[in-house]
Amino acid sequence: MIELSAELRWTALWWARYGVLCLGALAFLPGPAKAETLFGLISERNSASVAQAAAQHVERYPKHKLVFRTPRQLAAFSDAAIQAQLTTADTVLVAGVFSEDAARIGRLIDALPASTPFFAVRSASTLGEQSKVGLQGRP
16 A cells, blocks of 8 residues: 555645635645655646646645646547556546546546545546545545
């Protein structure tokens, strides 16, 4: 099982509870001393806000790696390439993803190790059902 720092657990819970309503708040979240990777699939609509908040967060916590993609960007990748990005993440976040994009990412999430925390907020209900808000990984 992957052990997440208290700070990243707090960050992930915050995202799970409040979703994309306050994306700019990422810049103010505490960060752990060791490097950790968050992979996020974020709606086109929220991508600019997330990019700005992520840049500010990484400036403050340079050991963190935040990788955000939009569904349009993922459309250019093969499933294998997306799976490679997902498997290198300590935590996976999906926000504002629906329809075919949700179905595709859902299939790929199913292949993740159960120990990888996965959070889906403001997305297709099927992704929400796959989501594991507890931080011990998915069932």
